[in-house]
Amino acid sequence: MKRLMYIAMLTALAAVPLMAVAKSELASPNGRLQLTVDVNDNGQPCYKLDFDGNEVIKPSLLGLTGRQGNFATGFTIDSVATASHDDMWKPVWGEYEQVRDHYNELAVTFVQVRENGVTMTVRFRLFDDGLGFRYELPEQPSVNYLTVTDEATEFNLVADNTMYCIPGDYDTDEYLYVTSALSKVATPLNALRGRHSESHAIDGVTVQTPLMMKSPDSKTYINIHEAALVGYPAMSLDVDTLTYGLSAHLTPDRNGVAAYLQLPFNTPWRTVIVADNACDILASQLIYNLNEPCKIEDTSWIKPQKFVGVWWEMFIGKQRTWAYSDYYKAKPGVTDYAKLSPNGRHAANTANVKRYIDFAAENGLQSVLVEGWNEGWEDWASFLKNRQFLFDKPYPDFDIDELQRYAASRGVKLMMHHETGANAADYERQLDRAFQFMVDHGYNSVKTGYVGAIIPRSEYHSSQWMVNHYLYVVQRAADFKIMVDSHEAVRPTGLCRTYPNWLAQESARGGEFESMGGNPPEHTTILPFTRLKGGPMDYTPGLFETRLSYYGEGKTGQAGTTLARQLALYLTMPSPLQMACDLPENYRRFADAFQFIKDVPVDWSDSRYLEAEPGDYITVARKDKNSDDWYVGGITDENARTAVVDFSFLPEGVDYVATIYADGKDAHYKDNPQSYQITTKKVNRKSRIKQAIAPGGGFAMRLTPQK
Ligand code: NOJ
Ligand code: CA
Numbered sequence: 001m002k003r004l005m006y007i008a009m010l011t012a013l014a015a016v017p018l019m020a021v022a023k024s025e026l027a028s029p030n031g032r033l034q035l036t037v038d039v040n041d042n043g044q045p046c047y048k049l050d051f052d053g054n055e056v057i058k059p060s061l062l063g064l065t066g067r068q069g070n071f072a073t074g075f076t077i078d079s080v081a082t083a084s085h086d087d088m089w090k091p092v093w094g095e096y097e098q099v100r101d102h103y104n105e106l107a108v109t110f111v112q113v114r115e116n117g118v119t120m121t122v123r124f125r126l127f128d129d130g131l132g133f134r135y136e137l138p139e140q141p142s143v144n145y146l147t148v149t150d151e152a153t154e155f156n157l158v159a160d161n162t163m164y165c166i167p168g169d170y171d172t173d174e175y176l177y178v179t180s181a182l183s184k185v186a187t188p189l190n191a192l193r194g195r196h197s198e199s200h201a202i203d204g205v206t207v208q209t210p211l212m213m214k215s216p217d218s219k220t221y222i223n224i225h226e227a228a229l230v231g232y233p234a235m236s237l238d239v240d241t242l243t244y245g246l247s248a249h250l251t252p253d254r255n256g257v258a259a260y261l262q263l264p265f266n267t268p269w270r271t272v273i274v275a276d277n278a279c280d281i282l283a284s285q286l287i288y289n290l291n292e293p294c295k296i297e298d299t300s301w302i303k304p305q306k307f308v309g310v311w312w313e314m315f316i317g318k319q320r321t322w323a324y325s326d327y328y329k330a331k332p333g334v335t336d337y338a339k340l341s342p343n344g345r346h347a348a349n350t351a352n353v354k355r356y357i358d359f360a361a362e363n364g365l366q367s368v369l370v371e372g373w374n375e376g377w378e379d380w381a382s383f384l385k386n387r388q389f390l391f392d393k394p395y396p397d398f399d400i401d402e403l404q405r406y407a408a409s410r411g412v413k414l415m416m417h418h419e420t421g422a423n424a425a426d427y428e429r430q431l432d433r434a435f436q437f438m439v440d441h442g443y444n445s446v447k448t449g450y451v452g453a454i455i456p457r458s459e460y461h462s463s464q465w466m467v468n469h470y471l472y473v474v475q476r477a478a479d480f481k482i483m484v485d486s487h488e489a490v491r492p493t494g495l496c497r498t499y500p501n502w503l504a505q506e507s508a509r510g511g512e513f514e515s516m517g518g519n520p521p522e523h524t525t526i527l528p529f530t531r532l533k534g535g536p537m538d539y540t541p542g543l544f545e546t547r548l549s550y551y552g553e554g555k556t557g558q559a560g561t562t563l564a565r566q567l568a569l570y571l572t573m574p575s576p577l578q579m580a581c582d583l584p585e586n587y588r589r590f591a592d593a594f595q596f597i598k599d600v601p602v603d604w605s606d607s608r609y610l611e612a613e614p615g616d617y618i619t620v621a622r623k624d625k626n627s628d629d630w631y632v633g634g635i636t637d638e639n640a641r642t643a644v645v646d647f648s649f650l651p652e653g654v655d656y657v658a659t660i661y662a663d664g665k666d667a668h669y670k671d672n673p674q675s676y677q678i679t680t681k682k683v684n685r686k687s688r689i690k691q692a693i694a695p696g697g698g699f700a701m702r703l704t705p706q707k
Contacts, residue, residue: 024080026106028126033274035126037108043074044152045110045122049131051274056220060154060245062122064135066146066261069118071137075110078119082106092294092500093304093576097605097625101289103127107136116142129284130273132227139264148259153248153270155224155237157182160244161213164526164614167193168206168236170251170460171453173491174509176519177526179615182213183241200460205239206249208491212281212529212614220274221281221614225533227269227290229493230471233258234462235270251462259464268493273533279609282528282618287494295498301444301481302501304576304603307415308360309369310347311540312581315515316548317555320347322372322419324395340378342397348372349397353414354406359584361410363598368407369415369447369579373398376421388426391418391434404442415485416443422452422488424459424469431473435480444481445503445577447538448473450488462490471495474502485538485577492535503577504538507531511540511581514559515548521560521669521696522615522637528572529614536575541566542597545586546673563593564663564676565698570600571633572618572698578602592678596661596700600631608649617693619643628705630656634691635698638669643691643699650685656703658683662691669696682706 023038034050038059049057063072083105088098103125111119121136137146160183166175167189178188186205193201210225224246226235233251240246248270250258269290275281296302313320325340348370356368376389394400407414416438420427427434427448438446450461459465470489477484478501487506496502508531513519524539531537543566545551546559570578580587580597587594601624611619611634619634630650634643650656657680664675673696683689683703691699 024077024106024108026082026104026124026126028128029084029086029102029104030128032128033126033131035106035124035131037106037122037124039075039077039110043076043112044072045075045108047124047133049272049274051220052276055158056222056274057272058156058158060156061152062135063120063152064148064267065150065152066148068146069143071118071120071135072152074112074114074117076113078109078111080106080108089293091288091497092299092302093603095574095604095607095622096285099285099288103289118143125290127286127289129275129280130271130286132269132271132286132290134269135267137261137263137265143263145263146261146265147257148250148261149257151235151248151250151258155246155272157213157222157244157246159216161215161222163207164212164530165189165207168202168208168249169193169199170202170462171200172461172488173208173507173531174513176509176523177530177615182239182244185239186241202236202249205241206236207239208236210491210530210533211237212526214614219276221276221278223273223281223284223529223533225271225287225493227271227287227494228292228498229268229467229490229495231259231261231265231464231468232268233464233467234490235268251460253460253463253465254458278529278612278614282609282612282620283607284533287533288497291494291497293498294500296478296501299500302483302503303366304503305366306578306580306597306602307367307369308356308365308580308584309371309415310353310356311369311371312583313347314371315512316551317515318551319345321345321377322347323377324397325378346372346395346397348395350399350402353398353403355584357403357407357410357412359587360412363587363594365412365580365598367413367415367445369417370398371417371419373400373417388423389419389421391430392437400441408442413445414443416446417449418446419449419451422450422461423455424450424466425456428469428472431476435477435482438482439480445483445485446477447485447487448489461488466490471499474499477501487538491531494534496535502535504536504575506538508537510538511543514543514546514561515555518557519560520638521565521635523560524569524573525618525635525637526615528618532573536577537573538575538577538579539569539573540579540581541569541573542580542582544582544590544593544674558670558673560669560696562663562667562669562673562676562694562697563590564661564667564700565635565669565696567593567596567661567700568633568635568698570597571620571622571631571700572635574604574607574622576602590674593661593676596702599702600700601625610645611643617641617643619645621645621649630703632701632703633698634693636693636695638695640695640697641693643693645689645691645701647683647687647689648685650683650703652685655682655684655706657681657706659702659704660691660699661701662699663694663697667694667697669694
């Protein structure tokens with residue numbers, strides 16, 4: 001049993017019940033951040049945040065409003081309690097072997113003076129790298145339950161910051177990013193809105209979190225998100241382009257209610273990460289620190305891993321299908337699959353899956369994802385009307401018993417796929433049977449999916465009911481010792497600390513879009529500053545055949561990447577679950593480059609961000625958790641760049657052999673993506689390497705101690 005290790009160094013607690021406290025102040029452990037909490041003339045709770053003596057957040061409102069009580073106005077401060085905390089904890093997997101949780105805390109209790117007045121506590125935690133706060137609504141005589149319609153929380157910025165953001169949308173986050181001054185963000189956001197099949201774009205100028213920002217003088221980097229989203233809808237931010245104000249916008253259900261709460265209730269934490277450089281934003285563990293410790297006692301079955309999949313061949317125009325037959329074209333609502341005639345293009349057939357199992361076994365990859373193995377895809381394709389997938393009914397050409405035997409004989413695991421077609425209600429009905437079916441057939445991980453409009457129809461992908469659903473699936477999966485990779489789920493908020501079987505999520509525009517219009521190179525220089533702050537992403541890197549015309553059949557265009565950059569993504573987009581997305585035949589064509597994917601770990605004992613700028617570049621060094629090897633990865637945007645790798649992170653007195661996978665001299669993501677070179681060099685902690693990166697390119701290094 002891997003238990004969380006606590007080294008409590010200092011915990012002080014002081015409750016100061018005061019009559020009508022005027023205002024309250026708190027400093028971060030290093031003193032650079034300063035928080036002030038107050039009530040204004042209308043009795044509205046408010047806070048402000050300073051960094052190095054300058055305002056980062058101007059006075060901003062706090063509170064929520066519900067039908068049974070107003071938790072936003074008419075307050076005075078009743079009491080204030082402070083505390084300090086400093087300890088280390090060990091994640092089951094991640095970028096660091098241990099994480100320091102170090103903050104000063106201020107819990108401010110507000111009361112309303114008038115009759116039937118309510119009370120609420122706002123708990124603030126101020127770390128060296130930012131602020132977290134949440135609303136704590138105690139059980140109280142005048143309010144028993146609360147139908148929340150609005151949250152008053154504001155983040156009023158002091159300047160026309162550069163924003164790296166995607167449009168507010170209740171249903172999808174699979175957008176490209178806008179980089180814009182806050183005051184001018186409306187036009188580019190509008191141009192992106194509603195382009196996705198799941199989309200329900202929010203009216204007005206609204207952005208999703210994690211929202212990344214940089215001050216106009218480039219001296220302050222700010223990231224706003226939330227932590228521990230449990231029992232509450234996801235938050236977007238309405239933008240006031242004139243005053244630079246941001247305000248909370250909760251995802252409602254289709255009746256306009258954001259949350260149904262039974263008191264006592266604690267909301268998710270609202271988070272503001274603040275740093276004077278971009279690397280510190282990437283390194284921040286604030287969101288994980290605000291999540292609860294691991295709730296799974298025995299975590300020995302949770303295994304970081306790499307996988308291949310019967311997957312990309314369905315995306316790239318080889319006319320391979322998820323469905324077994326084309327029957328839906330004639331008549332939707334099939335009942336007897338065994339009688340259907342196969343379309344001859346169904347990818348999840350036993351022979352094809354064995355090919356992938358062989359490939360995984362030969363190359364030391366742990367598992368094989370198979371999509372389109374089960375009944376229901378005909379109905380789904382008939383167009384998202386009444387789809388129902390069956391999670392214990394393999395298609396006739398998918399011999400699950402034979403594949404279980406074959407995979408086991410080759411030491412490979414099969415990864416289950418549950419595409420629900422967004423019919424979450426039906427998925428919950430089938431869930432236990434589906435998980436038992438997995439256990440009976442040797443599966444220990446599942447990729448879930450929610451493509452389409454949610455059933456129940458009252459809900460959105462990021463509404464309270466669905467937030468509860470995704471977590472329920474993960475919790476129930478843990479009872480069956482199953483790891484989860486959820487696609488089209490609400491953006492993550494660090495809950496994988498508490499439930500580390502939640503290995504990864506999609507919840508952003510992933511690599512699959514290279515087959516559907518492409519991802520410009522800057523996309524992956526922004527994601528680590530935004531989506532990844534909530535948790536690892538199943539981005540599906542490893543695309544070697546980047547020329548779509550290679551696949552024939554009318555596909556044209558070029559993925560927004562060089563081949564070498566795809567290797568770097570395993571380091572710049574850290575995840576305990578990494579796909580090698582391309583076809584086995586393409587990896588065989590570039591076997592020397594594929595060696596890196598075979599070697600690269602997915603679990604780290606340490607990480608050092610060496611250089612970074614959102615939208616431009618990232619260079620990171622990481623140490624393997626299971627050996628003395630270090631790895632370095634770097635990417636750029638559409639511009640060529642020279643990365644400077646300073647190896648002073650290496651230990652004293654050890655020489656390393658660096659195997660360097662880099663763009664070729666003439667490489668370019670647009671017209672020469674497959675030009676790469678592999679070289680070796682000796683390095684030690686005194687070395688510095690200037691590493692050229694092609695436009696849209698990247699590099700990856702493996703450093704092995706010299707024997
Ligand atoms: C969308 C997912 O992101 C993708 O990975 C999957 O293949 C399809 N849905 C089908 O389930
Ligand atoms: Ca750029």
